[in-house]
Amino acid sequence: MSFTAPVYFTINFTLTNLSFSGELANKSNPVASTITSLVSNMLENSSLSPEFNSCQPFSFSPGLNNGTTVVLSCTFKNDTSVTNLNRVTVYTELSQRTQNSTLLGPYGMDPNSFYVNGYHEIIPYSNNPILPSYSVNFTITNVKIPADLGISRADEYQYLSLTLTTLMDKLFRNSSVPYFYSSCTLLDFSPANGGDNTAVYALCNSTNNNPVDGSNVAQVYHAIRSGTANITTLGPYTLDQNSLYVNNYTEGQKLPFPTPTVLSSTSMNPMTESTSSDSSKFTVNFTIINRNYSQDLDNPNSLLYKEMKSNITQMMTALYSKSSLNNSYQYCTLNGFSAGSVKVNCLCTFKKISNGSALVDSAVQNAFATGTNSTTLLGGVYELRSDSLSVKDTVIIIPQRNEVPFWAIILIVLAILLGLILLFFFCFLLALLAQRRMAGSYDLMKIPYGEYYTHLK
Incomplete structure (x- = not known):
């Protein structure tokens, strides 16, 4: 039985919203694995699926405008019965599945950077x-x-x-x-x-x-x-x-340095917010099974943490924006990860529905399950454990201000005024008493009562 060598295709593209870092030089880096998986999943679900074998990362390097240039090596079976396997068909399949070479999952692509075995289609100016x-x-x-x-x-x-x-x-x-x-x-x-x-x-x-x-x-x-x-x-x-x-049009007050009275934050965490009674919040928990938990997911500053945080929040937004809760959905934020494959904890915020009533957790859970194919796949990247989904309504307690009643304010003001009057009266009595004690103290000779001295006249 003769051995037929596989067919290799080199795929090049530049991601515009992923800044290159030294960690990406390691091909086993989780971010590199995610990018490779995105391309592999697209080919596995394409018309070339019967011939497709696998994709492996070849290199990651700095790209233009602080992007990251990716080179992958993808392998296909060399089946002589297949006549449509060539660099043009591979290019066409991937271009269509990346919105004309502009979007790979959560990553933006430079359409002018996409090549398959050196093949690249230039879109005529008149059509673009x-x-x-x-x-x-x-x-x-x-x-x-x-x-x-x-x-x-x-x-x-x-x-x-x-x-x-x-x-x-x-x-x-x-x-x-x-x-x-x-x-x-x-x-x-x-x-x-x-x-x-x-x-x-x-x-x-x-x-x-x-x-x-x-x-x-x-x-x-x-x-x-x-x-x-x-x-x-x-x-x-x-x-x-x-x-x-x-376009320089405004209907607000034109102030060079407006200073509204709002909360400020020194972090980039989008959970810095004011709580609104018009919103309902739900904790959404699920488990990713095609990723392994590592210490990097404990560190919000690590490349892996930031990459997964960005991916998951965008995927959650895309999921709920396309669901039956589209008109109620506002945003989701990531609270953190924990061990057990990778357990994810999110906080999602929804507006009250048109009749003023709040959503129930079952509606949020059903929308998530529907958008992930019965809780099996999130965003085409993360495989989920089907029984790991849990959604709970989060009751946020807003501290009540202990305001002083108006009548109490009046009593306090009257008490202060009465205290000041009494203090003034007390000071007046002391001054009067001191004056009486000092009366006549400056006479050098006191005249006895009933006697008269002519030389003092």
């Missing part, structure tokens, strides 16, 4: 016109900008960019003007209000033939205002009500 764009600026008041946030390689920058991009995408797609939106890109962050707040600068693209200009910029402004509860909240972030600008 430049979409009209417009600027969107606002200020987050519960995030204090770190010193290195302006450096695009900073992990905090990456996390905040991804979170805000996801929130803005959901806002526009559920707004009254979806025809003015196709995508948003976070350009930069800067300190605001003396460094206590964070100014956000975004560039959003409209759809074809729908430019945002002087005649309709107010519509976009009003849509953002409506989607942020009158410019107060965007997901877990609180906003400065005077900070929203769309």
Whole structure:
């Protein structure tokens, strides 16, 4: 029996929202494994599945604009009966499953960097016109900008960019003007209000033939205002009500350094928020079985922790945004990991439904189970233990302020006034008594009563 050598394809692409680090040089790194698994899963579920064997990481290196260039080596069976296995078909399958080479799971792709065995398709300019764009600026008041946030390689920058991009995408797609939106890109962050707040600068693209200009910029402004509860909240972030600008258009008070009275935070944790009675919170727990727990998942600063945190929160947002709870879903945050394969604990926030009643945990659990194929696969990446899902309604106790009744305030003021009057009267009596004791004390010669001295006249 003759041996037929397998067919190898080298796949190259650059991830635009994953900054390269030295840890990625290790091919066994969990992040490298996740990226390889994303490509492998796509090929396994494609028309090339019968011939596909496996993909292995070849190299990870710094890419343009602080991205990461990925090179994978994928193996296919050399079956002579298959006539459609070539670099063009592999390229086409992957391009279609990555939204025209722009999105690989939670990672953005540079479409001009995607090659299979040197093959690359250039999209004609006429078929890929430049979409009209417009600027969107606002200020987050519960995030204090770190010193290195302006450096695009900073992990905090990456996390905040991804979170805000996801929130803005959901806002526009559920707004009254979806025809003015196709995508948003976070350009930069800067300190605001003396460094206590964070100014956000975004560039959003409209759809074809729908430019945002002087005649309709107010519509976009009003849509953002409506989607942020009158410019107060965007997901877990609180906003400065005077900070929203769309193409320099604003209806707020134009203040160079607005200073609203809000909570501030020195962390990038989106759980820094104010509790609203209009929201319900649920803890969502599940177990990932195709990842092994390590000490890195105890360290929020590790590359693995940040990578899994970003992936899971985005996957949860995508899951609930496409579920029956789409209109109620606000956001999910990751509380942490624990051992046992990898146990995940999340906190998800939902708005009350239209009749004003709160959601029940069974609805949140059913939506998760449906979006993960009966709790088996999250985001096409993480395999789940089917019996590990648990959802519990979290009751957040808001401390009650012990306000003093109005009548008590009046009594306190009267008591203070009475005390001052009594103090003044006491001081007056003391002064009067002292005056009487001192009367005549300065006479050098006291005249006896009934006697008269002529020389003293």
